[in-house]
Amino acid sequence: MRRATSIFNHAPAICSVSAHSLVDEFTKFCYQRDLPRAMKAMEAMHRNRLSADAITYSELIKCCLVRGAVQQGRLVHEHVFSNGYEPKTFLINTLINMYVKFGLLDEARNLFDEMPDRNVVSWTTMISAYSNSNLNHKALEFLILMLREGVRPNMFTYSSVLRACDGLLNLRQLHGSIMKVGLESDVFVRSALIDTYSKLGAQHDALNVFNEMITGDLVVWNSIIGGFAQNSDGDEAVNLYKRMKRAGFVADQSTLTSVLRACTGLALLELGRQVHVHVLKYDQDLILNNALLDMYCKCGSLEDANLLFNRMMTEKDVISWSTMIAGLAQNGFSADALKLFESMKSKGPKPNYITILGVLFACSHAGLVNDGWYYFQSMKQHFGIDPGREHYGCIIDLLGRAGKLDEAVKLIHEMNHEPDAVTWRILLGACRVHKNVDLAIYAAKEILKLDPADAGTYILLANIYANSQKWEDAAEVRRKMGTRGVKKDPGCSWIEVSKQVHAFILGDNSHPRIEEIKRELSQLIQKLMRVGYVPDTNFVLQDLEGEQMEDSLQYHSEKLAIVFGLMSLPNQKTIHIRKNLRICGDCHIFAKLVAQLENRVIVIRDPIRYHHFRGGVCSCGDYW
């Protein structure tokens, strides 16, 4: 414990000051948070073999903590143990906590190991330290050791150790123990339970824990709302948010961030705008602003996103920049994305893994082979980032879409990552664009090896075979699909009108105005055909992830949603639609013509890409 450099190794000096006034002075400095004077006084006390009381020392330790004074903290530690006094458990706990907060886990652990009477706080401090450092195994191990020593965990212990649970089995066991001792009604424990179940994807259990709550606080609500938002169940997150408001709680930064994330997932631009109003009072909150920025990008409102991004002039971090760059790229504004990246390089934060992904994404979507290749080649050298599978994916996409299919395949085999289903799907997408049937079959087979539940790929494969008159192969694929119980989701489009989400599902007539909409659609198609529209049913390779062709093409869900948008939104208002499947070639042509003929901006977001239709053209440049 002692060091050669320690002040305490000097011989005690003679001191004329009375013991009382020395200790009093020390106490005064501690409470005044005057660290230098307190340290001097402590030195003097030490020379006179004097000690103060434990509470005073703990004040001094707090003082060291807020100043980040590690060295002084160590001196206090030595002093407390130096006069032959045995410090009280609570003072040792304070010291352990100090080391933990300084990130010196080993020193905390040494103290912990050597202390005589470890109480629940000592154990909890260590458990919390381990779980905060992601040493989950150690945290759980300590819980077991503590129980073995007969120390009973309290709510502090449980809320700490819960965060260290990385398996459902552990979690359920722990949940059981918590119920047994009746600590589940503690708000900290409850929110930790909800959060941990959510992190492990067990939303059902999280919701049960939430619903059993009689009295809770905002954090518990935030846990459950955040849990659903992060598990891509935006509907439930939004419902809970409304419930929370009815229960009389006022949303804070955390709530709003989660609700915005839910809006992002569901493309709820109107609700997002409403939330924006509440965000204004937290306009210093970077995380919240980043979530807002992402919402505008992913809801296809680049005007709002740009406005916000420029307003956030003073405080933008790497996430803000990455979000904006990726947002521009996904919406088809690749040149702007690259321009922004250049300005980030000169006056923004250091780009990270995700930033580069956005940049490469921008290149691949605009067919900028040279730029993409350059950024890819130089990312390690310029930013110290090794290309990951996703970066390779972008470049495979870039080469493939540009028609360099051979080079794309070569890269797949050369990269130092195992290709996964996503990699092959990218190649398949390129085959679709360039109508390379043989390679498409190869890629599709690779996908199905890795992801046997991918309905779109079975259908594509069957269609390719059917198209080449290979009826037996086609039947075999369909049969496999049947035996594996793989079903294709029906095409579905959503549109938000007057704070209400309207869903259009292929083959489903449950929308109250469906007949009227279909009549309007038929008339619109007639009108478009007079200016040259020809419904295109020959998109075999297009059927990759698009809606089925055999069903009436004219009632594809996005067409119904577009017509409903024309019918129910004011003339100048952009029509925003979200789809669950890729848009098909026919609907793409249809949307371009409608945008032109009706003088409307139409934004359709499919699972991969955004299409901004304006005056007869699409922001994707017909390249998707």
Place this chain on the structure above:
DNA sequence: CTAGGGTTAG
């Protein structure tokens, strides 16, 4: 002296 909630890609 010890405890809970939020942001970019996939």
